[in-house]
Amino acid sequence: MNARVALVTGGTGGIGTAICRRLAANGHRVATNYRDEEKARQWQARMRADGFDVALSRGDVSTPEDAEVMVREVERQLGPVEILVNNAGITRDGTFHKMTAYQWQDVINTNLNSVFNVTRPVIEGMRERKWGRIIQISSINGQKGQYGQANYAAAKAGMHGFTISLAQENARFGITVNTVSPGYIGTDMVMAVPEEVRNKIVAQIPTGRLGNPDEIAYAVSFFIPDDASWITGANLAANGGQYMGW
Numbered sequence: 467m468n469a470r471v472a473l474v475t476g477g478t479g480g481i482g483t484a485i486c487r488r489l490a491a492n493g494h495r496v497a498t499n500y501r502d503e504e505k506a507r508q509w510q511a512r513m514r515a516d517g518f519d520v521a522l523s524r525g526d527v528s529t530p531e532d533a534e535v536m537v538r539e540v541e542r543q544l545g546p547v548e549i550l551v552n553n554a555g556i557t558r559d560g561t562f563h564k565m566t567a568y569q570w571q572d573v574i575n576t577n578l579n580s581v582f583n584v585t586r587p588v589i590e591g592m593r594e595r596k597w598g599r600i601i602q603i604s605s606i607n608g609q610k611g612q613y614g615q616a617n618y619a620a621a622k623a624g625m626h627g628f629t630i631s632l633a634q635e636n637a638r639f640g641i642t643v644n645t646v647s648p649g650y651i652g653t654d655m656v657m658a659v660p661e662e663v664r665n666k667i668v669a670q671i672p673t674g675r676l677g678n679p680d681e682i683a684y685a686v687s688f689f690i691p692d693d694a695s696w697i698t699g700a701n702l703a704a705n706g707g708q709y710m711g712w
Contacts, residue, residue, distance in 0.1 A: 468692075469494055470548040470599075471495050471544045471546060471549065472547070473550050473551070474489065474498045475499055475527050475551065475552055475553050476498070476553040477497075477499070477553065478505070480654055480655070481648065481651060481653060483513075483679065484678075484679035486498055486520050487518050488684065489551075489690075490518045490519070490520060492690075495521075495544045495545070496520045497523055499523050499524065499525040499536050499554070500522055500523075500524060503524065510522055521540065521544055523539040523540045524536065525537075527583055527584055528576045528583070529583065530582070530586070533580065533583035533587065534587045536584075537587040546588075546591050547588040548592065548595070548597060549598075550584065550600045550601070551686055552580065552600070552602045552625070553603040554576060555577045555621075556572065556573060558570075558572050561614050565617065570616075573617040573621055574617060577618065577622065577625075578620075578628075581625060585600060585632070589636070589641075598636070598639070598640065598642070599641070599690050601645070602628065602646070603646055603648065603686075604622045604623075604626055604646065605622040606648065606705045608621075608624075608626065609647055609701075609711060626647075626701055629643050629701070633698040633699035640695070642694065642695060642697060644700045646689075646701075647701055647703045648677060648704050649677055649703075649706055649709070650668075650671065650705070650706075650708070652678060671707065673707055675706065676706075677705070677706055681704060685702050
């Protein structure tokens with residue numbers, strides 16, 4: 467596999483870390499963004515101790531100006547972005563009849579508008595070079611919905627609409643655009659949920675367990691090689707069979 471420059475947004479989280487590790491292990495030059503410098507440096511030191519050198523670039527992906535500065539800094543450090551994984555995401559849960567405009571806008575800006583903000587500065591370079599991989603990390607809840615997550619489900623569903631449109635526009639330029647939709651993954655956030663609640667979630671999963679962040683990283687890596695160049699506009703559901711759709 468050719469070594470490429472990969473940018474993973476939200477790479478310091480549980481799934482993001484696994485994606486950064488997988489791509490680096492596959493020989494790619496990897497970067498991610500951060501907002502809290504001290505936490506990011508600690509994360510980078512841990513990654514380096516494990517043999518993974520991931521570049522850092524400050525940037526809030528929810529704002530287009532910050533996102534563009536972040537992309538240009540990654541390019542300065544590593545070169546043009548050839549692989550983009552739009553992974554950044556947050557939750558601001560609440561039933562819709564009680565949801566504030568802030569809860570709605572914060573999730574839409576971070577989870578969906580960020581996809582525009584980060585992809586826009588890299589897409590023209592990919593088209594010029596006639597090669598690119600763009601992968602969105604959506605969610606099972608973008609497919610089936612979830613009580614108390616109208617904002618999150620809307621953003622995650624919107625990601626796939628973005629994927630299939632961008633895939634059509636850029637297929638002839640050697641660029642593939644795909645989505646991975648994880649189910650419930652055993653990240654620190656999920657493991658912090660009370661055990662009885664986790665047990666109820668697991669009871670709904672046919673495989674009988676939570677997913678592992680490394681399994682999502684593998685799904686991302688599947689779309690990157692030239693062997694996957696005929697797969698575009700696809701959504702890969704990685705949820706242990708909890709939601710099965712066409």
